[in-house]
Every structure is written in C-alpha cells, then in structure tokens.
Amino acid sequence: MQIDLTVNGKRASLDAEPRLLLVHALRDVIGLTGTHVGCDTSSCGACTVLLDGVSVKSCTVFAVQASGHEVTTIEGIGTADELHPMQEAFWSSHGLQCGYCTTGMIVSAVDLLKRNPDPSDEQIRAGLEGNLCRCTGYENIVKSVRVAAKAMREHAPLHSVRDLMPIHPPAEEPPPSGEGIIIPALEKALT
Amino acid sequence: MEYRNGKIGVKGDPSKSMTTAEAGFMAFMGDNLPPGLEPGMDATRRFEPPNFVFPFGTHVCVVEVDAKTGQVEFVKYLAVDDCGRLLNPMIVEGQVHGGIAQGLSQAMFEEVVYDGDGQLLTGTLMDYAIPHAEQVPHYDLDHTVTATTVNPLGIKGVGEAGTIGSTPAVANAVMDALAPFGVVHIDMPLKPEKLWTAMHAKNGRAR
Amino acid sequence: MIPAAFDYVRASSVDDAIRLLGEHGDDAKLLAGGHSLIPMMKLRLAAPAMLIDITGIPQLDAIRVDGNRVTIGALTKHAALAASDALKKTAPALWDAANQLGDPQVRNRGTIGGASAHGDPSADYPAVLLALDATFTVVGKGGERKLRAGDFFREMFDTALGAGEVLTAIAFDAAPKSAYVKYHHPASHYAVVGAAAVLTLNGGSIATARVAIAGVGDSAFRAGGVESALAGVRGSDEAAVAAACAGTASGQDARSDTFASGAYRAAMADVFTARAVAQAASR
Numbered sequence: 085m086q087i088d089l090t091v092n093g094k095r096a097s098l099d100a101e102p103r104l105l106l107v108h109a110l111r112d113v114i115g116l117t118g119t120h121v122g123c124d125t126s127s128c129g130a131c132t133v134l135l136d137g138v139s140v141k142s143c144t145v146f147a148v149q150a151s152g153h154e155v156t157t158i159e160g161i162g163t164a165d166e167l168h169p170m171q172e173a174f175w176s177s178h179g180l181q182c183g184y185c186t187t188g189m190i191v192s193a194v195d196l197l198k199r200n201p202d203p204s205d206e207q208i209r210a211g212l213e214g215n216l217c218r219c220t221g222y223e224n225i226v227k228s229v230r231v232a233a234k235a236m237r238e239h240a241p242l243h244s245v246r247d248l249m250p251i252h253p254p255a256e257e258p259p260p261s262g263e264g265i266i267i268p269a270l271e272k273a274l275t
Numbered sequence: 276m277e278y279r280n281g282k283i284g285v286k287g288d289p290s291k292s293m294t295t296a297e298a299g300f301m302a303f304m305g306d307n308l309p310p311g312l313e314p315g316m317d318a319t320r321r322f323e324p325p326n327f328v329f330p331f332g333t334h335v336c337v338v339e340v341d342a343k344t345g346q347v348e349f350v351k352y353l354a355v356d357d358c359g360r361l362l363n364p365m366i367v368e369g370q371v372h373g374g375i376a377q378g379l380s381q382a383m384f385e386e387v388v389y390d391g392d393g394q395l396l397t398g399t400l401m402d403y404a405i406p407h408a409e410q411v412p413h414y415d416l417d418h419t420v421t422a423t424t425v426n427p428l429g430i431k432g433v434g435e436a437g438t439i440g441s442t443p444a445v446a447n448a449v450m451d452a453l454a455p456f457g458v459v460h461i462d463m464p465l466k467p468e469k470l471w472t473a474m475h476a477k478n479g480r481a482r
Numbered sequence: 483m484i485p486a487a488f489d490y491v492r493a494s495s496v497d498d499a500i501r502l503l504g505e506h507g508d509d510a511k512l513l514a515g516g517h518s519l520i521p522m523m524k525l526r527l528a529a530p531a532m533l534i535d536i537t538g539i540p541q542l543d544a545i546r547v548d549g550n551r552v553t554i555g556a557l558t559k560h561a562a563l564a565a566s567d568a569l570k571k572t573a574p575a576l577w578d579a580a581n582q583l584g585d586p587q588v589r590n591r592g593t594i595g596g597a598s599a600h601g602d603p604s605a606d607y608p609a610v611l612l613a614l615d616a617t618f619t620v621v622g623k624g625g626e627r628k629l630r631a632g633d634f635f636r637e638m639f640d641t642a643l644g645a646g647e648v649l650t651a652i653a654f655d656a657a658p659k660s661a662y663v664k665y666h667h668p669a670s671h672y673a674v675v676g677a678a679a680v681l682t683l684n685g686g687s688i689a690t691a692r693v694a695i696a697g698v699g700d701s702a703f704r705a706g707g708v709e710s711a712l713a714g715v716r717g718s719d720e721a722a723v724a725a726a727c728a729g730t731a732s733g734q735d736a737r738s739d740t741f742a743s744g745a746y747r748a749a750m751a752d753v754f755t756a757r758a759v760a761q762a763a764s765r
Contacts, residue, residue, distance in 0.1 A: 085490065102490035102533065124483050126521055127400035127669070129587060138561070138590045144520050145591070148490050149513070149535060178365045181373060192586065209408035213671075214585030216400065221376030221437070222408040224369055343753045344665070384668055388740040396740045404669035404741075407585075468746040 087151045091116065092160025102148045107131040109147035110157055118158035118187045122216070129215030132188035133157050139195035141214070158187035161194060164245040169235040170194050170228070172243055179228030181219035189215045193229045201237055205230065328423045330431040332356030334375070334440030336448040345471030347383065347449055349412035354440060357419045358433035367433050368416055374437015376411050381438075382445040384410075386464045485523035492535045496621055496648050499536050503646045504623060506532040512648065513537070514557055514596035517588050518605075542595075542650060547572055553653040556595025564589055573614060574765055575660035575678050575758075579606040582664045584671050595649045598634075601641045601701065603737070604672035608635045608702035610662050612694035613678035614654040622647035638700045659683055661761035663754050665697070667741055673697035674742050677730075677754035679762040681717070688712045688763065693727075693755055698747045699734040707732060708755060717763020720756075727756040 087104075089096045091114055098113050110116045110133070119142060122130030126144040133142045134156035142155075162168030170190050173179065180186040189212065196203065196211035203211060208229045209222065217225060234240075277286045284292030293301075298316070301307065305314025337351040354371055361367050384404040388396045397403040422429025442463070449465050450458065458473045490513075493499035503510055509531035513519060522528040536542075542557040545566050552572050554563070563569055563580035570577040583589060583597075583606050597607050598618070611618075611631045618629045622644055634642050643649055657680045665675040676696035682689045691712040693705045711726035730751040736744035 101487060103485050103487055105484075123400040124524070125399045125401050126517065126588065129585070132587055135591075139587045140591050141587045144517055146490070146516070146520070146533075149516065149537070178369045181369060195586070195590075205413065211586060212408045214407075214587040216405060216407055218377070218405065219373045220369060221372035221374070221414065222411055223372040223414055226408065226413075344750060346665075386740070401670045402740055404667075406668075410668065466741065468742050471746065471749070 085148055087147050089147070089150055089152075090154045092156055098147070100147060102146060104147045105143055106133070106135075106145040106147045106150050106155070107142035109150075110142060110155070116157050116159050120184055120187060122184065122188075127216065128185070128188075129192060130185050130188040132191045132215065134191060134195060137195075137198075139192050139214075156191075158191055161190060162242075166242045166244065167248075168194065169240065169242070170197070170232040172248065173228040173232035173235065174225075175248055177224050177228040177231050179220065179225045185215060185217045185219075189217065189225060193225075193232065196229065197233055197236060202233060203229070322426075324425045326425045328359065328425055328431040330356065330358045330433060330436055332418075332436050332440055334444035336379075336441070336444040338445070338448040338452055340449060340452040340470060342474055345467035345469070345474065347465065347467070347470070349379075351415070352379075352412045352441075352444075353415045353417075354437065355417045355419065356433060356436045356440070357421050357431070358436065359422045359431040360420060360429040361418065362428070362430060367418070370433050371416055371437045372414055374435060374439075375414050375441040376406060376437075378438040378441030379411065379445045380404075380406050382442045382449075382463050382465060384464055384466075386466070483524035485520070486526060486529040488523075488530055489532045490535065491532065492538050495539055496542075496650055499534055499539065499648050500621065500623055500646060502532075502534045503648070506534070508645055510534055512599075515559065515592035516596070517584070517592040518596060518600040518602060536648065537593075543593075545569055547656070550656050551653060552656055553651055554594055555651055556598075556649045557593050558595075560584065560589035560592050560594070560597075561586070563594060572656040572658065573654065573660060575610050575613060575657065575662040575680060575762070576607075578662035579610045579664070579676070579678070582606065582662070582666070588671075594652060598652065599641055599643050599649050601635060601637070601639045602672070603638050603699060603701050604667075604670075604674075604697045605702075606662065606664060606673055606676050606696055609673075609676050609694040609696035610678040611635075611652060611654070612702055612704050613660065613680040613692045614657055615680075615692060616652050616654040618643075618649060619651040619653070620644070620647045620649050632704065635701050640701075659762050659765055661758045661765065663758040663761060665750055665754055669741075675747055675750040675754050677751065677758040679755065679758040681712075681759065681762045683717065683763060686716050686718060686763075688715050688717055688759075691759065693730070693759070695730060695734075695751050695755065698731050698736050698751050700737070703734060705730045705751075705755065712759060717760060720760065723759050723763075724752075724756045727752050727759065730755045 085102050087098050096114050107121055110119050119133055120130040122128035124143050126141045131141050131143040132139050136153050162171045170193050192215050205226055208226050282292040282294050283298050302316035333355050335353045339348045339350055390396055423431050456474045461469050461473055493502055511530035513533040513535045542555040544555045546553045547568050560580045560583050597605050616631045618634045620627050620643055623646055629642055660680040662678045664673050667674050673696045678694045680692040691709045693708050694702055696702045708727050708730050715722045715726050731748040736748040738744045
C-alpha cells in the first residue's frame with residue numbers, strides 16, 4: 085500500500101503493508117533510529133513522535149494512518165549544529181543516564197511546553213506521565229524541562245554539540261568539524 | 276617514539292607523527308603491520324586496593340497512608356550519602372536519584388506474579404508497575420565527604436547507594452504510619468490492598 | 483509485536499463507512515484513534531481483515547453546547563475534552579474522566595466514541611456516560627437509532643452497537659454538579675475503580691443522584707441502591723454520604739486481578755463513590 089508521509093519536513097514515500105507500525109516505518113524503512121521501541125504496549129513512551137504537531141506513541145499508530153500527515157521525530161526536533169533548547173537542557177542538567185527513554189522524553193517535553201510554556205514541577209511530572217524512565221528517578225528530567233522552559237521563554241541562543249563538548253585535550257590540529265576523528269584514516273584505508 | 280602535542284611521533288623527526296586515533300585505527304585494521312605482529316592495541320594494568328571501600332549514607336522518607344484505601348503518598352525524601360571524594364557531583368547525584376527510584380519502586384510497586392499453572396501474569400508494563408514521574412517524590416540530597424585511604428583518589432562507589440537506602444526507608448516509613456494499627460510487618464511490595472487489609476484486620480475498621 | 487495482516491481503507495463520510503461495513507461484513511472493524519484496538523491487534527486478541535479508518539470523516543469531532551444539551555461528536559479526542567472549558571462547566575464529571583484517562587499521548591490520539599464502543603469494563607467513560615444518562619446516536623443501513631447509555635453498554639467488550647453501525651454522537655443534559663473520581667492502576671492507568679456522580683441539589687441537600695462505577699463489574703454499572711440512599715443527604719455531611727454509599731457494588735461479582743481483589747475493589751467502590759458525591763456536591 086502506498087504511504088506518503090512528511091517526516092521532519094521531507095517527503096517520504098513507501099510501499100508497505102497496512103500493518104506496518106509507524107515506529108517501524110521510521111526506524112526500519114526511513115532509517116531514523118532516534119525513535120526507540122521500548123515496551124511495545126503503549127506504556128513507556130520511548131517511541132513518542134509528533135504527529136501533526138502533537139505527541140503520539142508511534143508503536144500504536146499504523147504508518148498508513150499517518151499517510152498524508154506530518155511526523156516530527158527527535159531528528160527533526162534539533163540538529164547537532166543547532167540543538168533544541170530541550171536537547172541542550174537534557175545535556176546540561178544530566179536529564180538522562182542510559183539514554184533509551186531520552187528521545188521520547190524530549191519529544192513529549194517539547195509538546196508539553198507548547199501547551200504550557202511555564203509549567204510547575206507538578207505539571208511537568210503530569211505532562212510526562214506517558215514516558216517511563218528507569219535510570220534517573222525523574223529528578224533531573226523534571227529539572228531539564230524546567231531549564232528548557234526558561235531558556236525558551238527567554239529566547240536564549242541555541243548551541244551546537246561542539247559548543248557543549250570541548251575537545252579534550254585540545255589537539256594542535258583539531259579534527260574537521262562535524263566529522264568523526266576516525267574518518268580521514270578510514271577513507272585512506274578504504275581507498 | 277615520543278608523545279608530543281597530542282600526537283605520537285618519531286623521536287627527532289618532527290615530520291613523522293600521527294594522532295593516537297590514527298595509530299589505533301591502523302593497529303586495529305592490521306593492514307600494514309610488520310610480519311608476526313598481531314592486530315590490536317591494548318594494555319592492561321591492575322590496581323589492587325589494600326581493602327574494600329565502605330560508602331555509607333542515611334535515607335529519610337516521610338509518607339502519608341490513606342487509611343480508607345491503603346494508598347501511599349510521598350511527602351518528603353532526604354538522602355545524605357558519603358562516597359568519598361566526588362569526581363563529578365552531577366553524575367553522583369544522578370546515580371543517587373535513579374537508585375532511590377528503583378529502591379522505592381521495589382518497596383511499593385514491583386511484583387512478578389505467576390498463576391497456579393506457572394503462567395506469568397505481569398509480563399508487560401500494562402501489569403508490571405514501574406513508577407512514572409508523578410509516582411515518585413522530589414528527592415533532597417546532601418553528602419558528606421569522607422575520603423577513603425585505600426585508593427589514591429579517595430573515592431568510593433555510589434551506584435547502589437540509592438537502591439540500598441531507599442527500599443528500607445520507604446518500607447519503614449509505611450510501617451511507621453501503620454504502627455497505630457498494630458501492624459509491624461508487611462511483605463513488599465506494599466500494595467494498597469495489603470495495607471488496607473492489615474489496617475482493617477487489626478482494628479476491624481480503619482479510623 | 484506485529485498484528486495479523488489486514489486491508490485498510492479510509493471512509494469519507496458516515497454513509498461511506500456504513501457502505502464499507504456492509505461490503506466487508508463481520509471481518510471489518512472501524513478504526514478511530516486505535517488506542518484500544520491496535521494494542522489488541524498487536525497481541526492478536528483481535529484480527530480484523532479490514533480496517534475502515536473513520537478519522538477523516540468531517541464534523542464528528544465537535545463539542546456543542548445547545549442550551550442545556552451537550553452533544554459530543556464521536557471522534558472528539560480525549561485531549562479536546564480535557565481542554566474544553568465548556569465541558570468543564572457543563573459536565574465536569576466527563577471533563578474529570580478525560581483528564582485522568584491514559585496519559586498525554588493516549589489522550590492526543592484516542593476518541594470518546596472509540597473508547598465507548600470498545601466497552602472495556604475498566605475504561606472511564608462508560609461510568610460517566612451512564613451517570614449522565616447519555617444518549618448514543620448510532621447510524622446504520624436502516625437509518626439512525628438513539629440508545630440510552632444503560633442500553634448501550636452491555637457486557638465486557640460488548641455494546642449494543644450493531645456490526646454495520648457507526649456511533650456518531652453522544653449527548654446528555656448539562657450536569658454542573660457532577661464529578662468522576664478514579665483509582666488509577668499504577669501500571670496500566672486504567673480504572674481499578676472509577677466512580678461517577680451526577681447530582682441535583684436542593685439547598686445543600688441531594689435531591690437526585692445518579693451514580694455509576696467503572697472497573698469493578700463486567701461492565702460499568704449504575705448503583706441504584708446508593709442513588710436512592712443519597713436522596714435528602716447533605717453533600718457536605720461526610721459521614722452521611724459515606725453511609726449512603728455503602729454497598730455500591732452489591733449484586734456485582736467484583737473482578738480480581740494481580741493488583742486488586744474483588745473484595746478490595748468493592749470496598750474501594752464505596753470510598754470513591756463517597757468522594758465523587760462530595761466533590762460533585764461542592765461544585
């Protein structure tokens with residue numbers, strides 16, 4: 085069956101069985117693996133994406149249902165060069181440990197702030213009711229959302245991954261930006 | 276060979292050098308190694324401390340139990356842990372937060388239930404409860420720093436501090452709340468029905 | 483988890499949906515938000531050969547207040563109900579239920595019609611809609627039928643919605659003195675017990691009461707004995723309300739699961755009913 089989606093602003097067309105779940109379309113067909121499969125019973129929220137701008141659990145939506153609609157995954161929330169304030173806040177406030185729930189948590193939190201730009205801690209906790217985390221005890225997740233909300237209200241400047249992670253120790257010739265340090269050697273070895 | 280400016284180089288020849296990553300990659304790929312030299316670049320050292328380290332701490336939990344339902348609400352949670360010198364206080368706190376949640380979850384929620392035929396009844400997160408953000412309290416943390424002498428950094432472990440402290444702190448808080456009903460012990464997890472039944476069994480009717 | 487294979491088609495109108503249901507017979511299922519159906523399909527507890535997606539049908543997702551009458555389109559999402567000030571004023575019990583149902587992502591996707599037609603005994607809406615004495619509009623080949631909530635909800639996962647019919651709207655009289663109080667299952671977020679109360683007051687005293695319970699029986703049910711016992715009781719008299727709410731689940735074979743026994747559920751039905759009544763009276 086022909087399925088036409090807009091994913092992170094780009095058209096994506098696929099021919100798939102109607103039973104293909106949106107999360108599998110995103111991960112296995114389109115190749116966006118930032119959206120995770122956690123519980124597969126619509127409990128944990130690891131698979132959360134925005135569908136027409138609102139958070140949904142993509143393990144409980146068939147891709148065909150999203151045909152003609154807009155999907156935003158974690159890859160569309162921000163980029164390494166311009167992190168979304170929520171991504172930066174999860175980084176700076178240590179809002180994650182293993183990282184498995186993080187992408188869904190960030191997408192849910194982005195939706196939460198759209199509805200309520202200045203939530204109390206109680207409202208943050210209630211807004212993240214659909215996302216489970218096993219590592220953090222939620223304390224720093226709540227803090228991250230609070231920090232991001234403040235940054236967004238104050239229109240704080242966006243940062244890149246490199247701003248946040250200085251190369252250590254500083255090399256005389258830093259590797260080319262945006263590429264892994266192993267790439268030049270790999271290219272040499274493969275040619 | 277010598278290590279200069281973040282690179283491995285040939286002694287006395289400034290023109291010949293490569294980054295550690297490049298050297299590591301060549302060693303790993305193993306294409307241009309001299310005959311008889313196996314690929315890979317690793318080194319192993321062992322440090323044997325003269326004794327164990329003993330991190331310690333105290334966890335305090337305040338709960339309210341609804342006598343009509345047995346439902347438990349967290350009022351306050353305070354943990355003071357000592358893991359010696361804190362190399363990264365943010366990570367240390369994160370470890371304690373997560374540990375508290377896991378421990379209180381064991382005390383309150385988590386239970387593997389089988390039926391009489393050995394069929395698992397709590398096989399998905401629809402039945403097996405782990406807490407979401409609204410079901411855990413805010414944790415107040417503090418620490419003392421008693422550096423250990425058995426390693427040069429003065430560090431002690433912290434990964435399990437939260438789980439060790441929180442389970443008994445939560446369970447004891449609930450038992451303390453039930454003390455007026457003459458209840459002294461209930462097996463974990465402290466599900467509301469067990470608390471309700473215990474309160475009613477002792478008094479006939481909860482106040 | 484991958485469901486069994488099926489075909490998928492989108493209905494453009496209610497008539498189109500009825501035609502498609504007629505063509506595909508018992509093998510077809512209507513798909514709205516899918517948050518009851520898709521989990522069952524993934525567990526292969528349901529395996530429809532054809533899904534008819536009705537979410538694109540226009541004008542079925544409105545909340546309309548017409549004088550004293552509130553009408554809700556079957557495709558109205560939980561999130562829209564939860565955010566509706568008009569609903570909060572006219573039927574706070576339903577607003578309570580929408581706000582406590584599932585979690586934000588589920589509320590963004592699921593619909594009141596889908597959740598009602600599913601007939602889950604642990605779902606929140608059936609109890610509220612019973613207490614509101616709501617009228618269900620269902621449309622089939624033979625035209626339109628109006629069913630009262632008491633006739634619509636039958637047994638576990640069974641409603642009076644015919645195989646070829648589409649639920650289009652749910653309507654009820656405004657009930658500003660109403661509340662729904664829920665005992666959340668810690669894992670599933672479904673109701674261990676949910677109590678809905680719809681009152682009319684005379685001064686501070688309860689003139690009439692309709693009370694319905696979710697989570698306890700094989701289907702949501704009205705607690706008739708409690709309703710009569712509440713008449714004349716002052717809503718602020720905690721002891722009198724609690725006494726009137728004793729035996730809410732009498733006559734029901736209360737369900738047990740890994741979280742709560744039937745006896746505990748029945749006892750909690752009394753407690754939560756009293757709380758719902760007190761809250762409704764104070765509104």
